[in-house]
Amino acid sequence: MAQLIKDGALCENSWVRVTPEDAEGIPANGDIIVSLSCWLEQKEALKNHNGKVAVCLKPGQEPAELAGDLADLPMIAIDFPVFADGRGYSYARELRTRYGYQGEIRAVGDVLQDQLFYMWRCGFNAFDIRADKDASEALKGLNDFTVTYQADARDPRPIYRRQPE
Amino acid sequence: MYVYQDYDQRLLDERVAQFRDQTQRYLDGKLAEEEYRPLRLQNGLYVQRYAPMLRVAVPYGMMASAQLRMLAHICRTWDKGYCHVSTRQNIQFNWPELQDVPDILEALASVQMHAIQTSGNCIRNTTTDEFAGVNAKEIDDPRPWCELIRQWSTFNPEFAYLPRKFKIAVNAVPDEDPALIGVHDIGVQIVENGQDETGFQIWAGGGLGRTPMTGEVIGEFIEPKYLLAYLEAVLRVYNKYGIRDNKYKARIKIIVKAMGRDKFRELTEREFAELKDGPITLTEHEIERMRASFPAPAYSSLTDLPQALSQALSSDKAFSRWYHTNTRAHKQAGYRAVTLTLKKTGRVPGDITDEQLDVVADLADRYSFGEVRTTHQQNMVLADVRQDELFDLWQALESMGLATPNLKLLTDIVACPGGDYCSLANAKSIPIAEAIQHRFEDMDYLHDLGELDINISGCMNACGHHHIGHIGILGVDKKGREYYQITLGGRGDKVSRIGDKMGPSFESDEVADVVEKIVNLYVELRHDGELFIDTYERVGMEPFKERIYGPAN
Numbered sequence: 186m187a188q189l190i191k192d193g194a195l196c197e198n199s200w201v202r203v204t205p206e207d208a209e210g211i212p213a214n215g216d217i218i219v220s221l222s223c224w225l226e227q228k229e230a231l232k233n234h235n236g237k238v239a240v241c242l243k244p245g246q247e248p249a250e251l252a253g254d255l256a257d258l259p260m261i262a263i264d265f266p267v268f269a270d271g272r273g274y275s276y277a278r279e280l281r282t283r284y285g286y287q288g289e290i291r292a293v294g295d296v297l298q299d300q301l302f303y304m305w306r307c308g309f310n311a312f313d314i315r316a317d318k319d320a321s322e323a324l325k326g327l328n329d330f331t332v333t334y335q336a337d338a339r340d341p342r343p344i345y346r347r348q349p350e
Numbered sequence: 351m352y353v354y355q356d357y358d359q360r361l362l363d364e365r366v367a368q369f370r371d372q373t374q375r376y377l378d379g380k381l382a383e384e385e386y387r388p389l390r391l392q393n394g395l396y397v398q399r400y401a402p403m404l405r406v407a408v409p410y411g412m413m414a415s416a417q418l419r420m421l422a423h424i425c426r427t428w429d430k431g432y433c434h435v436s437t438r439q440n441i442q443f444n445w446p447e448l449q450d451v452p453d454i455l456e457a458l459a460s461v462q463m464h465a466i467q468t469s470g471n472c473i474r475n476t477t478t479d480e481f482a483g484v485n486a487k488e489i490d491d492p493r494p495w496c497e498l499i500r501q502w503s504t505f506n507p508e509f510a511y512l513p514r515k516f517k518i519a520v521n522a523v524p525d526e527d528p529a530l531i532g533v534h535d536i537g538v539q540i541v542e543n544g545q546d547e548t549g550f551q552i553w554a555g556g557g558l559g560r561t562p563m564t565g566e567v568i569g570e571f572i573e574p575k576y577l578l579a580y581l582e583a584v585l586r587v588y589n590k591y592g593i594r595d596n597k598y599k600a601r602i603k604i605i606v607k608a609m610g611r612d613k614f615r616e617l618t619e620r621e622f623a624e625l626k627d628g629p630i631t632l633t634e635h636e637i638e639r640m641r642a643s644f645p646a647p648a649y650s651s652l653t654d655l656p657q658a659l660s661q662a663l664s665s666d667k668a669f670s671r672w673y674h675t676n677t678r679a680h681k682q683a684g685y686r687a688v689t690l691t692l693k694k695t696g697r698v699p700g701d702i703t704d705e706q707l708d709v710v711a712d713l714a715d716r717y718s719f720g721e722v723r724t725t726h727q728q729n730m731v732l733a734d735v736r737q738d739e740l741f742d743l744w745q746a747l748e749s750m751g752l753a754t755p756n757l758k759l760l761t762d763i764v765a766c767p768g769g770d771y772c773s774l775a776n777a778k779s780i781p782i783a784e785a786i787q788h789r790f791e792d793m794d795y796l797h798d799l800g801e802l803d804i805n806i807s808g809c810m811n812a813c814g815h816h817h818i819g820h821i822g823i824l825g826v827d828k829k830g831r832e833y834y835q836i837t838l839g840g841r842g843d844k845v846s847r848i849g850d851k852m853g854p855s856f857e858s859d860e861v862a863d864v865v866e867k868i869v870n871l872y873v874e875l876r877h878d879g880e881l882f883i884d885t886y887e888r889v890g891m892e893p894f895k896e897r898i899y900g901p902a903n
Contacts, residue, residue: 247590271471271508271509274508275508299372299385322380335505343629
């Protein structure tokens with residue numbers, strides 16, 4: 186069953202996450218998500234990979250590390266080892282607003298229904314829902330609120346710039 | 351006060367629905383305890399010793415009478431007939447059932463109240479001077495700025511999962527710190543720059559709890575329109591660099607200290623530069639809208655000390671004592687601001703019953719434009735009372751046990767709920783407060799002693815603000831027994847300052863004796879007109895230490 190929510194709908198996940206511990210190393214083909222260290226070490230080789238390549242940022246790894254590579258990356262994954270570690274929210278926001286990143290930003294790891302609305306507002310557009318949860322249920326989390334006070338990655342206007350003057 | 355627009359109400363209604371669903375999923379076993387926990391905390395719901403505790407937000411301490419009546423209704427319907435004013439100016443219910451909480455939130459939402467972000471690792475209720483708007487010394491009304499901060503911080507998507515709780519306070523009074531901004535994660539001091547322009551001096555890195563410290567100025571003069579941009583910059587730095595692997599080091603104060611103020615400021619300035627003049631910049635229209643949300647009430651044109659008041663003052667000693675202790679000057683001639691101390695001996699500090707809430711609501715309607723404030727000293731304020739009606743008000747309060755003339759005196763004790771309720775506590779607070787109050791029952795003596803803040807916390811989390819009490823009492827656990835550590839010289843009045851530890855801790859039945867000895871020594875040492883804190887600052891810790899523990903060696 187699909188665990189991926191992208192742009193507001195469930196969809197199949199073509200991407201494989203490659204961790205540094207993987208004994209087989211990087212697969213020859215297919216869309217892969219590699220760690221930041223893997224990307225920084227093997228960037229040139231990875232550009233010739235037969236498939237798309239994305240990088241996963243962990244908490245403590247800031248978007249600035251990828252500032253020069255954003256045009257080469259169709260997707261950046263941001264890992265939530267535990268959902269209560271909120272650094273990823275600032276990273277996504279920064280990618281969208283500081284760097285103007287237009288590609289996919291995907292939340293991976295401990296990704297759950299009750300955080301989706303905040304994540305979406307911070308610029309995530311894809312959510313790889315934790316494997317033991319029902320992603321079709323989690324999808325509802327995107328619609329928790331119709332009102333927001335602040336500017337966000339979706340709408341740069343805080344509420345006081347959305348009201349007619 | 352700020353009145354909700356349609357969208358404010360809709361947001362609240364959506365929150366109630368969201369929390370109802372979350373709670374249902376938890377009760378159905380679809381949401382694990384550790385997944386539900388941060389969600390319920392961000393809605394002010396703790397699981398306590400005997401029952402959940404629900405903390406209801408009172409934004410910057412302002413309430414309308416209809417809201418008080420709803421609190422009374424909740425006390426009666428879902429609790430045991432009383433609630434508690436916290437040191438964050440919030441209201442706490444000690445006995446709700448978990449499954450009733452969504453209904454309680456729905457009831458609160460019907461009067462524009464909620465429990466959003468009253469706990470958890472997020473931006474908490476913004477607090478300010480309980481005399482905001484009526485304090486003649488303030489250079490601006492802080493409440494419009496508090497409301498702007500409230501809206502900016504409510505469900506701010508980027509700052510819902512911070513390293514730790516985050517508290518902001520705003521003060522507009524020069525050379526005093528009634529909002530305790532010095533011990534907040536961010537303190538906002540409204541200042542004038544000498545060219546008739548007001549702006550904000552921003553403090554960061556203060557906090558009580560473990561490792562208490564006062565904050566440092568990181569922004570000297572932030573223009574009003576950039577207030578939220580600057581706050582967002584600070585929060586972004588904290589969210590990215592705050593310590594997350596040790597909750598005792600997770601408050602902003604630790605990183606401000608660790609990286610140094612200058613580095614912290616540099617990182618903040620970098621974020622600020624990007625936000626400045628962007629869409630987050632406040633519009634003139636929005637600032638004016640907020641100011642207009644806090645209009646001066648329809649005061650009558652009166653003069654100070656009308657005959658009705660002067661007659662009552664000279665003919666009734668009890669009234670006169672209350673007047674001089676519990677009411678204060680007002681910026682509008684002919685009015686006083688009245689504090690109802692919730693500190694009658696034998697009552698839990700800060701507790702108020704449903705019946706009292708209803709009476710206070712009625713009195714607010716009759717005497718104070720229908721508004722009531724809560725204070726961080728766990729009292730309530732009727733801010734706009736005509737002087738010629740003070741005697742009538744006093745009589746009504748007196749009959750309800752709400753006119754104890756002890757504001758700022760020794761028995762006006764601030765205490766957290768402590769071990770009687772709170773599962774975090776190491777020790778009880780309430781019986782200690784009561785024992786001290788019983789020791790000092792002579793009202794003449796209390797008045798002779800003058801202002802003396804006693805603050806009691808049942809644990810390091812310092813909800814009773816013990817660090818800033820002139821006499822601070824902290825409950826500690828020693829091999830399963832309750833002990834109490836005393837600090838002297840803390841203050842949260844002219845400035846915020848952390849008290850000094852006196853020495854080894856005491857057993858619960860010794861605390862009142864120790865306080866009495868400290869007070870006796872003060873009486874022996876004081877110069878004419880000197881308050882306890884002044885004497886302490888003049889003579890230092892040594893004489894007190896010697897009196898309590900005996901001469902060194």
